Amino acid sequence: MTVTAPPGSETILSLRSVTKSFGSQRALDSVDLDIRSGEIHAVVGQNGCGKSTLVKLLAGYHSPDPGSVGTVAGASFELGSVTAAKDAGLRFVHQDLGLIDxxxxxxxxxxxxxxxxxxxxxxxxxxxxxxxxxxxxxxxxxxxxxxxxxxxxxxxxxxxxxxxxxxxPPALLILDEPTASLPGPDAQLLFAALRRLTRAGGSVLFISHHLDEVLGLAGTVTVLRDGRRITTTSIDDLSHDRLVELMLGRALTPRAQYEAATATADPDRVPRLSVRDVRGDGLLGVDLDVYPGEVLGIAGLTGSGRENIAGAIAGQTFRWGSVTVDGEPIRPSDPVDSLAHGLAFAPAERRRDALLSTATLRENLTIANLRSVSRRGRLSPRLERKDSEKWMETLDVRPPMQDRVIDQFSGGNQQKVVLGRLLRTEPKVLVLDEPTQGVDIGAKDTIHGLIVDAASEGAAVIICSTDVEELVQVATRVLVFRRGLPGAELTGQDLNVERIEEEQLLAADVPPHNETADVAFQKGITHA
Structure with missing residues (x-):
C-alpha cells in the first residue's frame, strides 16, 4: 500500500535551488523538493546522482552553495547545520548507519x-x-x-x-538505503513501521535502489540524474520501466539470464571449491561444492546462516571443518592464506570491512595485487596509473578520477572498485556477500556482467544475497539456508523468485537448532 499525503496537508520540508559543488564538480544543481505531512516521498536515481549528498546537506554534514534555501513547516531552515536539523525534528538513518561497533x-x-x-x-x-x-x-x-x-x-x-x-514521532524521517541488507520479511517490518509513522502525522523521505519497494510504498517520487531533478510525480503515473528510463535517461535492455548450461557440473570434473562439515557462528555442518564456471547463489532469512557462510569460507571468521580450492586445504580464519590459494572475498559491509576510506580509488583498486604494477620489486606509478585507467573503464566508474579519495565516491562506484580489486587477482574462487547492496540498477547490471564474465572464464563463484531476483538472474544453482544448513537446492525451472521465497519460509523440514553444537563452538572460540 502506497502512502500519499492527506488532502490539504502542510508542506513539512521545502527546498529551493539547492546546489552543492565539490571543486569543479557539481553534485547537486538547483534542486527543488517539497515533502508534505503524512506522506512517504521517495528520491531515486543512479549512484552518483546526488541522493546521498542531499541527505548529508539536510543532516548538516555538508554545507550548500550560496543561494540554496530550505524551510521546515514554513520556518526558515539552515541547511548544513546539525543543530538546525535536530531542532526541526529531522531524524536520519544513513547508509553507514552511524553506529559505534x-x-x-x-x-x-x-x-x-x-x-x-x-x-x-x-x-x-x-x-x-x-x-x-x-x-x-x-x-x-x-x-x-x-x-x-x-x-x-x-x-x-x-x-x-x-x-x-x-x-x-519525528517531523521527517530520512532513510538512505534502509533495506540494503534486509531480507524481504525484515523489510516488511520496516514498511509497517513507516506506515504507522505516517498515520501518526510523520513524514518519510525514502531513498532506495529497490524500485519495487518504491512503487509499493511511496506516494510521490522525485527522480535525480547527474545532480538535477528530472521530475517529481505521483506513483500512480509510473511503471517500473518508466521509472528506470527516467533514472537512466534511456531504456535498460534486460541482461539475459546466465545460461546454466555453460556451468553445469560434469560428473567427471573435480570441484574447484569444496566445503565439508563447516561449523561456526550460525553454521551447523555445511557441505557444498562449486565447479569452474558455476555461479552458486545462497539465499536465506536473517539467522539462517546465509549471512555467516561467506565469511567462514573465506577465512574471515572462526570455523571448524575443511575448505579446499582445487584440492588444496585453506587454513581456518586466515584470509591471507585464502587469497594465496586464489579465493577472493567481498564482504557485505564494504565501507567497514573492504575499503581504505582515506586512500584514493587507485590505491584501493591495486592494493591486493601490486606485483603486476611493479618493476624489480618496486611499485611503478606509471604502470599503476595505466592499470587503474583500464580498470576504471572496465568497471564504468563515474567520475573516472583515480586520484580521488574513495570515500567521496557513491556506494555503487565503491562496490565496483571492491569487485575490480578482486578480479585483478585473477581468482579461482570468488565469494561475494551482498555484491549489489545499495547500488543502483545501472551499477547492478555492470556488476552482474563482471560476475558472469568471471564465471565464464573459469572462476567458481558464490553469491550470498537477500536480493532474490539477483540470484535468479545470475546464479546457475541456489542453496536456500535454514537454521544453519542448506535446506533446499534449486535449479532449472525451480530457480525462480516465488520458489526461493517459499523455501526460505519452510523451516519445519530442518532439524531443530543444535544447541550442543553451538556450545561446543563457543568453547572452541574460547580456547582458540
Whole structure:
C-alpha cells in the first residue's frame, strides 16, 4: 500500500535551488523538493546522482552553495547545520548507519541526551527501554550485545529503531538505503513501521535502489540524474520501466539470464571449491561444492546462516571443518592464506570491512595485487596509473578520477572498485556477500556482467544475497539456508523468485537448532 499525503496537508520540508559543488564538480544543481505531512516521498536515481549528498546537506554534514534555501513547516531552515536539523525534528538513518561497533546496542541508543552531552549509559532502565523498542519493531536483540557482533540486518534494525524512538514521532524521517541488507520479511517490518509513522502525522523521505519497494510504498517520487531533478510525480503515473528510463535517461535492455548450461557440473570434473562439515557462528555442518564456471547463489532469512557462510569460507571468521580450492586445504580464519590459494572475498559491509576510506580509488583498486604494477620489486606509478585507467573503464566508474579519495565516491562506484580489486587477482574462487547492496540498477547490471564474465572464464563463484531476483538472474544453482544448513537446492525451472521465497519460509523440514553444537563452538572460540 502506497502512502500519499492527506488532502490539504502542510508542506513539512521545502527546498529551493539547492546546489552543492565539490571543486569543479557539481553534485547537486538547483534542486527543488517539497515533502508534505503524512506522506512517504521517495528520491531515486543512479549512484552518483546526488541522493546521498542531499541527505548529508539536510543532516548538516555538508554545507550548500550560496543561494540554496530550505524551510521546515514554513520556518526558515539552515541547511548544513546539525543543530538546525535536530531542532526541526529531522531524524536520519544513513547508509553507514552511524553506529559505534565497540558500544552495546543500548549504549548506541542513549549515547546522546536531549541536552546534547554524553549521558550515563549503564542504567538498567535504558536497557529495558531499548529492548522494548526493538521488540515493538519485531526483533529480538539483546541490548547488552556489542553492535559490532550483530548481523548486517540486525544493525540496520537497531539504527532504524533508534531513529524512531522518542515520545513523539519525528517531523521527517530520512532513510538512505534502509533495506540494503534486509531480507524481504525484515523489510516488511520496516514498511509497517513507516506506515504507522505516517498515520501518526510523520513524514518519510525514502531513498532506495529497490524500485519495487518504491512503487509499493511511496506516494510521490522525485527522480535525480547527474545532480538535477528530472521530475517529481505521483506513483500512480509510473511503471517500473518508466521509472528506470527516467533514472537512466534511456531504456535498460534486460541482461539475459546466465545460461546454466555453460556451468553445469560434469560428473567427471573435480570441484574447484569444496566445503565439508563447516561449523561456526550460525553454521551447523555445511557441505557444498562449486565447479569452474558455476555461479552458486545462497539465499536465506536473517539467522539462517546465509549471512555467516561467506565469511567462514573465506577465512574471515572462526570455523571448524575443511575448505579446499582445487584440492588444496585453506587454513581456518586466515584470509591471507585464502587469497594465496586464489579465493577472493567481498564482504557485505564494504565501507567497514573492504575499503581504505582515506586512500584514493587507485590505491584501493591495486592494493591486493601490486606485483603486476611493479618493476624489480618496486611499485611503478606509471604502470599503476595505466592499470587503474583500464580498470576504471572496465568497471564504468563515474567520475573516472583515480586520484580521488574513495570515500567521496557513491556506494555503487565503491562496490565496483571492491569487485575490480578482486578480479585483478585473477581468482579461482570468488565469494561475494551482498555484491549489489545499495547500488543502483545501472551499477547492478555492470556488476552482474563482471560476475558472469568471471564465471565464464573459469572462476567458481558464490553469491550470498537477500536480493532474490539477483540470484535468479545470475546464479546457475541456489542453496536456500535454514537454521544453519542448506535446506533446499534449486535449479532449472525451480530457480525462480516465488520458489526461493517459499523455501526460505519452510523451516519445519530442518532439524531443530543444535544447541550442543553451538556450545561446543563457543568453547572452541574460547580456547582458540
Amino acid at each position: 565497540d558500544l552495546s546496542v543500548a549504549e548506541n541508543f542513549f549515547i546522546e541526551s536531549d541536552r546534547g552531552w554524553v549521558s550515563p549509559i549503564t542504567k538498567k532502565d535504558e536497557r529495558v527501554r531499548t529492548a522494548q523498542a526493538i521488540e515493538d519493531f519485531g526483533y529480538d536483540i539483546d541490548p547488552r550485545v556489542l553492535v559490532g557482533d550483530l548481523t548486517a540486518a540486525e544493525r540496520t534494525a537497531v539504527a532504524i529503531v533508534r531513529a524512531l524512538r522518542g515520545e513523539k
